[in-house]
Amino acid sequence: MQKKKNKKKNMTSIKFIIIIAVVIVVVGFLVYPFIKFGDNKNKMIDGAEHYMQINRNKLPQRGEVRTLTLSELYQQQYVDTLYIPYSSNLCSVKDSWVKVTNVDGNYKYHAYLKCGVYSSMVDHKGPSIILNGEENITLNKGEKFSDPGVKSVSDNEDGKIDTNQVKIKNNVNTSKVGKYTITYTVSDSLQNETVVKRNVTVVQKLNDTVKEATDNTGVYKGNVNNNYIMFSGIVFRIVKVNDDDTIRIVADKNISYVDYKNVNDWLNDYFYNHLTDKSKKYIAKGKFCDDTTKSYNVKSCKKYKEANVGLLSLDNYNNSIDGNSSYLLNRSITWTSNKSSSKNAWTAMKSFEPNVYYKSYSQNDSNAIRPVINLVKETEIKSGNGTENNPYKIGDYKKAKKSTKVNKLVTGEYIYYLGYSWRFIEKTSNGNSKIIMDNILMDNGLPVQISYEKNTNRVYNPKENGNLGYKINQGLGDYIKSNSFEEYNISVPIYKNKALYKGEDDKKEYKVRLASPSMRELFSGKNEGYCYWYRDSSKNKDRVYVVSETGSVYNDINEYIAFNCGVKLVAELNKQAIVANGSGTQSDPYTINN
Numbered sequence: 319m320q321k322k323k324n325k326k327k328n329m330t331s332i333k334f335i336i337i338i339a340v341v342i343v344v345v346g347f348l349v350y351p352f353i354k355f356g357d358n359k360n361k362m363i364d365g366a367e368h369y370m371q372i373n374r375n376k377l378p379q380r381g382e383v384r385t386l387t388l389s390e391l392y393q394q395q396y397v398d399t400l401y402i403p404y405s406s407n408l409c410s411v412k413d414s415w416v417k418v419t420n421v422d423g424n425y426k427y428h429a430y431l432k433c434g435v436y437s438s439m440v441d442h443k444g445p446s447i448i449l450n451g452e453e454n455i456t457l458n459k460g461e462k463f464s465d466p467g468v469k470s471v472s473d474n475e476d477g478k479i480d481t482n483q484v485k486i487k488n489n490v491n492t493s494k495v496g497k498y499t500i501t502y503t504v505s506d507s508l509q510n511e512t513v514v515k516r517n518v519t520v521v522q523k524l525n526d527t528v529k530e531a532t533d534n535t536g537v538y539k540g541n542v543n544n545n546y547i548m549f550s551g552i553v554f555r556i557v558k559v560n561d562d563d564t565i566r567i568v569a570d571k572n573i574s575y576v577d578y579k580n581v582n583d584w585l586n587d588y589f590y591n592h593l594t595d596k597s598k599k600y601i602a603k604g605k606f607c608d609d610t611t612k613s614y615n616v617k618s619c620k621k622y623k624e625a626n627v628g629l630l631s632l633d634n635y636n637n638s639i640d641g642n643s644s645y646l647l648n649r650s651i652t653w654t655s656n657k658s659s660s661k662n663a664w665t666a667m668k669s670f671e672p673n674v675y676y677k678s679y680s681q682n683d684s685n686a687i688r689p690v691i692n693l694v695k696e697t698e699i700k701s702g703n704g705t706e707n708n709p710y711k712i713g714d715y716k717k718a719k720k721s722t723k724v725n726k727l728v729t730g731e732y733i734y735y736l737g738y739s740w741r742f743i744e745k746t747s748n749g750n751s752k753i754i755m756d757n758i759l760m761d762n763g764l765p766v767q768i769s770y771e772k773n774t775n776r777v778y779n780p781k782e783n784g785n786l787g788y789k790i791n792q793g794l795g796d797y798i799k800s801n802s803f804e805e806y807n808i809s810v811p812i813y814k815n816k817a818l819y820k821g822e823d824d825k826k827e828y829k830v831r832l833a834s835p836s837m838r839e840l841f842s843g844k845n846e847g848y849c850y851w852y853r854d855s856s857k858n859k860d861r862v863y864v865v866s867e868t869g870s871v872y873n874d875i876n877e878y879i880a881f882n883c884g885v886k887l888v889a890e891l892n893k894q895a896i897v898a899n900g901s902g903t904q905s906d907p908y909t910i911n912n
Contacts, residue, residue: 351404355431355433358400358431359429359431359438361397362388362397362400362429365396365416366418366427366429367427370384377420378418380421380422383417383507383508384417385415385418386415386416386417387411387414387415388400388410388411388431392411401433403434405434409433409434415430416428417509428508441508441510443512444505444506445471445473445479445506445510446473446512447470447512448471449514449516451516452516453515454517455516455519456518457492457518458492458526459520460493463492465500467481473506473507476507485503490520491520494520495520495521497518497519498517498519498520499518500515502515502516521698522699523697523698523699524556524697524699524710527704528556528558531704536559537557537559537638538556538557539639539640540644542645543706545557545645546570546704546706547702548709548712549567550597550714550729551594552570554568554569555569557638557646563695564602564604565692566604566634567691567692568690571688572650572869573589573689573840573841574841575684575865576685576687576837577681577682577684577685577819578653578679578683578685579682581629585628585629585687586627588840589689589840594714594715594728598626599714601626601627601691602692602694602695603626604625604692605624606622606628607621607631607632607656608623608657610656610657610658611658614676615636616632617633617636618633628690629687630646630688630690647666647668648667649868650686651679652665652686652687652688653687654666654676662678662679662681663679664677665678684863684871685870686870693712699711699712700713715728719897723895724742724891724896725746725891725893727897727902729744732902732903734908734910735753735802735910736799737798738755739756739907740756741840743841744840746806746890748893750890750891752888753889753890753891754835754886755888756904757847758850758886759884761796761797766794770862770881776860776862777826779810779828780828781828787810790832798887800832801831803832805829806829806831806889808829808830810825810826810855811836812826813857814856815858823857831889833888834888835886835887836852837865837871842886843865843869847867847869849884850886851864852871864881892912895912896911898910
């Protein structure tokens with residue numbers, strides 16, 4: 319019995335010993351990291367003291383603080399490598415330091431060590447800075463700016479700090495568009511530093527710029543030369559600030575030729591879909607004049623329709639005229655948005671006769687198109703000064719970098735290739751780049767002129783000898799290397815009567831390397847210069863389509879008259895073609911490697 323009691327007593331003792339051992343191990347496991355961390359901290363302080371003993375000239379003067387980083391102590395071998403407890407990872411070199419203070423000639427060492435989750439209980443945070451006003455401020459270019467300054471500064475050890483102790487660095491220049499930063503820096507008694515930033519953005523709002531440039535009328539008048547703006551790769555002219563503060567812009571040049579009957583579809587389908595996605599975000603779906611008026615002498619509009627893209631109205635033209643001049647007028651017959659009757663619509667042009675600018679045409683006629691867009695009222699100018707050589711830019715697209723594939727360009731950008739300036743139209747379904755000549759084919763400074771042979775079919779046909787299409791596709795080797803381009807499919811619209819955007823009665827498909835443009839094609843339009851052919855055709859043997867020297871479309875040519883005109887080419891570049899240099903503008907086109 320006694321043996322059983324002794325055995326039970328022994329078992330109890332063993333359990334107690336085991337429990338004590340476990341407790342010791344657990345406590346040791348928990349306490350050891352703190353002991354190790356404390357040891358690391360002491361080593362760092364010892365190293366700093368040793369450093370200062372040898373380099374007494376670096377001890378702080380009375381009231382000063384001298385900081386030694388762990389990195390410095392490592393580099394000069396005053397401290398051996400310190401590791402995070404239970405780890406092979408180093409303590410933080412970036413955040414760990416020893417600061418030496420001099421208070422009335424007494425030196426004191428303050429160490430902050432960070433080793434993973436372990437860190438010193440010493441003041442290591444800078445003061446708190448509270449600013450007056452907003453941390454992010456937007457200013458208009460030229461606007462006066464006064465820094466709102468600092469409201470208060472406080473520290474968890476030093477308490478309230480005088481705001482005059484804050485060092486302020488201010489480089490804001492409101493005369494120049496850009497992003498600026500004001501920095502506020504302050505330290506506590508241990509030189510724990512805090513830096514707070516205020517962001518100031520200087521912007522140039524387009525509507526404010528227009529108002530300033532137009533004596534606050536918001537309307538450009540006469541032959542102005544400071545209202546150019548680049549939008550989605552195309553040069554536009556700023557017309558006015560609308561009543562709702564959106565900005566009306568119009569293409570600087572004729573883009574294409576379209577019948578009035580279908581112009582809204584062409585503008586808001588074909589043209590709009592060639593704009594970049596980012597550019598579309600700047601478009602304010604706006605009101606465009608839809609008046610029917612018997613007189614062209616109007617100064618305002620009464621009836622409107624909404625669209626993304628439209629045309630200039632009669633009042634836009636009239637309000638832009640100063641004396642007998644306006645930057646909006648050229649010697650092309652250009653559609654306005656106003657109808658003159660149920661069957662006719664008004665056009666505007668610069669006439670050789672003073673004060674004659676307008677004429678009514680059938681809505682089935684094809685006249686020049688200059689697309690009009692309303693930009694959102696918050697549009698900002700990112701660069702440029704509004705001149706022809708340096709138009710305003712709003713940041714809706716970026717120029718292509720070197721080695722960018724040509725098929726990634728923006729519609730309207732310029733390319734220099736084979737001695738000619740071209741404009742990028744679009745990336746084709748097979749990845750090639752569809753491009754169109756900016757002007758016509760030349761030879762020693764003179765236009766290369768051709769015509770239909772007298773007895774040939776007047777329907778454009780690249781396969782028929784003597785036909786205009788044949789001469790372009792087969793006979794221009796002396797002037798341009800056609801084999802530099804890819805073969806591609808073209809469609810020849812053949813109209814029963816007049817050419818309507820949605821009205822061809824028939825069409826023919828051909829595979830070619832070079833072709834005349836369709837008058838509906840982007841950048842097929844022109845303002846002044848030599849005449850050139852379109853491939854649009856008609857079943858009427860006396861009707862062909864050619865744009866005249868003054869930019870108007872002729873569509874009735876007597877078959878017995880030898881009619882010679884120039885050639886503006888459309889072609890496709892191989893999908894591997896890349897940008898070599900340039901900015902994609904008319905004055906600095908991209909050069910390419912093909």
